[in-house]
Amino acid sequence: MSVHLVGAGPGDPGLLTRRGAELLELADVVIHDRLVDPRVLALVNPRAELVDVGKRPGATPSSAQADLHELLVTYGLRGGVVVRLQGGDPLLFGRGGEELDALFAAGIEAEVVPGVSSALGVPASLGMPLTHRGLASAVTIVSGHDVDAGSVDWSKLSDDHVTLVVLMGVAQRRAIRLALVGAGRSPVTPCAVIERGTTPSQRIVHTTLGALDRVDVDPPAVLVIGEVARARGGIGATRPLTTRPVAAAI
C-alpha cells in the first residue's frame, strides 16, 4: 500500500516531471485539487478515477484538510496506484507534510515526487533570475497568509540583497507593503506580479512596493519583490523573452 504525492508544477504541462508523468499514466486514482492545471489533468490515463478535493460548502480549512486525509487513507488502504496531485511542489506551502503524517499513521507508505515550485519556476520561465550577481544573493519564499498571522518576523525580510517571493499574497498586498516598508524596505523597490504564470492567460504587471496594492491583479499570482523584479528576459534586456506556444514541438 502506498500513495504518491506528486507536484504538478506551475501550470505548463511541459514543467511536470518525467516521474510525475509516468505516475499519471499508471494511476488507478488521482486525487487533485482545483489549482492543478487542466492540461496536466489531461495527461492522466483515461482508466483512472479522478477525485476532485475542492472544499465542500461550509468546510473550514482544518475540516477540509481532515477530510482530505481521510480520503487519502481510504484510497491508500484499498491499494492500486494512488496519486495525490497538487500544483507546484507538494511540500512547499502544500500541507504535504501533514498528509505524509496521516498516511504513515495509517501504516501506508508514501513517495514524494517534487515538482517545479511556482515560486521559482514562474519567474525563471520569464527569464527573471531570483539571484543575480550584484543584485540579489538569496531568496526568501513566504506565504501571504502569514503576514497577519505573525508567525514570520517580516522585519527580517528587509534585506535589499534578498529577493522576496510571496505566494498567495494578492489579497494581502496592503499588509505586505505596510510590513515591508515599516521594516525599512524602500517604497521604490521593484515588484512584479505574475498572474497565472506559465499558462496561456499569463499576465505580468511591473510596479513598486509603494504602489503594490494600487495595481489591479487577481489571484493566483506570484509576487516578486526586489531589484531582480525589473528583469524580463535577462537583467540587461528590455524586450521580452521569446514565448513559445505551449504545444509547440520545439
Add this chain to the structure above:
Amino acid sequence: MSVHLVGAGPGDPGLLTRRGAELLELADVVIHDRLVDPRVLALVNPRAELVDVGKRPGATPSSAQADLHELLVTYGLRGGVVVRLQGGDPLLFGRGGEELDALFAAGIEAEVVPGVSSALGVPASLGMPLTHRGLASAVTIVSGHDVDAGSVDWSKLSDDHVTLVVLMGVAQRRAIRLALVGAGRSPVTPCAVIERGTTPSQRIVHTTLGALDRVDVDPPAVLVIGEVARARGGIGATRPLTTRPVAAAI
C-alpha cells in the same frame, strides 16, 4: 537562432521536466557542466554533440564564465537546437541571468525551462517539508559562498520560523555556524546535510547547528537548518520514507 536554458533537476532523471526531456531528444548540441547527473546526460539523443564546460586549468570563475558566454553565443549563432543544461534550476545560483544577458546582447533568443531546484527538491524527495504548520512558515535559500562575501546580512536569517537552505555550503560550515549562532539562532537548532540528493549514493546526516562543522560530509550537499530538518518521511514519522529504486517502473 535560439538557445534553450534547461534545468536538469537535482539528479534523479525522473525529476527532469517533460519539456527538458523533449529538448534533449531534439538537441543538436548540449552544453553542460560536470554537475549534471550522468543519467540525465544519457537521455540526450545520440546524434547530438555534447560539450562539457568544465573549467580549464588556471581559469578563474570570471574567465570561465566569459568562456562559457562565448561558447553559447558561437553555437547560438550557428543555429540548430542548442541546449544549455545545468543542474537544478538554471536561474537560481546558476548565473543563468548573465548567460541570458550575453545571448540577448548577441541578438540570440532564449527560452528558459525551469528545473526542480536541489534546494527544494532534495528535501521534498525525503519527505522533509520545508514549511510545516507550527514549525516553519517560510524558507530562505542562500549560497554558502556568500557567508564570507558579506552580500547577505546573515543576522536577518535568524528567525526560527524560517527554514534556511544552504547550497554550496559544505566548505563554509564553520562560518555559517558562527554567523547564525552569532545572530541568535540556537546551537541546538536541527540540521540535515544531504549529500548527492536523489542519486543512488545519497547520504543524509542529521546534526545540530552547534555541531555542523564537526560532522564528516562532502560536497555537493544541501544543508537544511531549522526544526523541519528533524523530519524524514513526515514530521511525525520515525522511519524513513519508502525509497524507490531509481529505475523502478512504479
